[in-house]
Amino acid sequence: MTHGGPHRPEIVVGLVATPPDHPARVTAQLRAELADRLAERVDADVRWIVREGWGDVAPRRDGGADALLDDLAQRHTDDGWDVAVCLTDLPLHADRVPLVAQTSARRRAVLVSLPALGLRQLPAVRAVVPDLVGRILTDASDERVPPSAREPAELASQVTAVHRAHGEADSGEWRYVASRLTGRMRLLAGMVRANRPGRALLGLSKLLVGAFGTAAFALTTSTIWQMGDALGPLRLTVIMLLGLTALVAWLIIAHDLWEKPDRDTSPELARMFNWGTVLTLALATAVSYVVLFVGTALAAALLIDNSVLEQTLQRPAHTTDYLTLAWIISSLATVGGAIGSGLEDEETVRAAAYGYHPEPDGWQDQKAR
Template sequence: MPRQITLVAERGLPFTLAGQVADEVREAVSAATGEPVRLECTGGALTLDDDGEIHLSHSIAATADKSDLVLFFTELPRLEHGRPAPAEIDTERSAGIISIPACGTVALPQRVAHLSIACLVGLLAGDTDDAAFRSAESRRRRWHIDDERQGKRTLVAASRWGWALLVMGMMRVNRPWRLVSTLKGVIAAAAATASFGIFYTSIWQMATTIHPWRLVLITAFAVTLMATWLIVANRLWESGGGRAVWNRLYNTVTVCTVLTGVATMYVGLYLLTFVAGLVVIDTGFMTEKIGRPAALSSFLLLAWLATSMGIVAGALGSSTDSYDAILRATFGERERERRKRQSEQEDPQDERGR
């Protein structure tokens, strides 16, 4: 009789990845163990404890009873002894967890499939020396065997690269490029201000005389100002709660996510301003006003300065955008939403128990 494996994945990226790797995982596990395997994917949410962490002991009750093995895919980060934990298995519960963010961003399906195979083989074989199980290890991460809890094995990143992968993976889950679509007020204010650069000759003269390094500094200032304003105005900064490690992690990801989103908006606005300048401004007229022959570089510099001006002005419009939409781009808020839904699900059960 074939062994039953169920991949329980949260909606979004985890569920997409579960569908992508299912066939590869099933074939590889069957080949490694020498027995037939049936694998199915299903949606589901993991349970958070009082500290906001995910543990198998809190989540296994929500899985299918008929499954021989259960492997959870979650978008939330996991830490073990203060270090990133990409995966965990518990042979006593025949279950495991894979934290998608800890797998990074490059070749994500391949990394998730590799970890899934190692976890499932480890659960089936129960042998910590199994080659497929140990294949998840590298110079930067090792399986940690819990002496206090029988059967628990956690893959722990033992280098700064593990933190870098985790932050990049969390940014990938946040999808910073989608943050741009929520900043309609910012984009409108930035575009309106940038358009002044196309019509005011004094800005033409300034843009073509400023040294490029000064323009770099102006750009860095504009992007940083916009990102800071978005974080402060929308109260995205995590603090308090007695979770210093988690707060630092969430804040780092929030800063990187917002900076990436603002940089994406900057590039898009720059291209639009550059094209608009080419269409509207006559080359001969620009030559007359700036006192030198106008070239393509003149339009590039003009778009550069005008875009930076627009981004600074756009920060003033950030408070008019959707607060909820911006807030959902942070992991801290998504964790709070999970705990709220979890509490709402538990309350009716408590009422029925009475």
């Protein structure tokens, strides 16, 4: 709760999400509570006004963080904001380590890379954005708020993803970076989170239907029963991995999901985009495989009588035989599912590519808010 008289100073903080996809959803949740958090963490005697606006559908890739900060500086000038805060799903780097956040007092802009925060992005944003805004106002010598008592190094310790801060107090330019190894792992996990693998999973419904059709046919083939009995766990594992790898590769090739470096996309950024795409598709196809395996195992238990299976295997049948049968059939059916994936809606499958941002339906630029 804020305090003070009716003539309290007013500070306008603008939130920008770019692109308006996953970052916009995080921004919408943050906006509802940011004013209270700024009053609590920065100054309760200020009337904090939080406004929201959407950035371009795809952020500029060629200039990295500085290009985004320049865009923010222009945006806060045009809209009359005091501070502009940008949340982006662009994986950024500084000195070859993941960049978590960057502040610029000269541009009165704050940039936060959501993937660098890992899986729990909203709690991390709630913790770091108020302190970054306070840091900006202190570095800009804004008289409406008292100087921040938190040093950048102390601020960095508030968020697990931040390893250390780089910059000089007199420049007002600070970079908050992650560790080289753990930070990269957290960045990749955050990219998968931002890429919404659940959307990719739901989008591959025809693939799953095609795989179930292949599995249903294979269940009636006694040769497959004998193959499953003859193959050991190692070979079955190899077949499963080959099937899943082939499916992911087919999706990438058939739908042109591979990001290629160009004048706007550096080789390192293209490589990160491709990692995000591959991991998202790998997770979606792995979950599809589990669904297929469970469905095939239940179908095998219902359709194949124990005596019939024993007659084919020429030995007593056990529960593990049904699971083995479901295992090999699911692995073979994933290849059949790749054929079904060719029938998927192009826009749906393309959404799994990390560097691809479809035109959003229903999003509006809310500069006037």
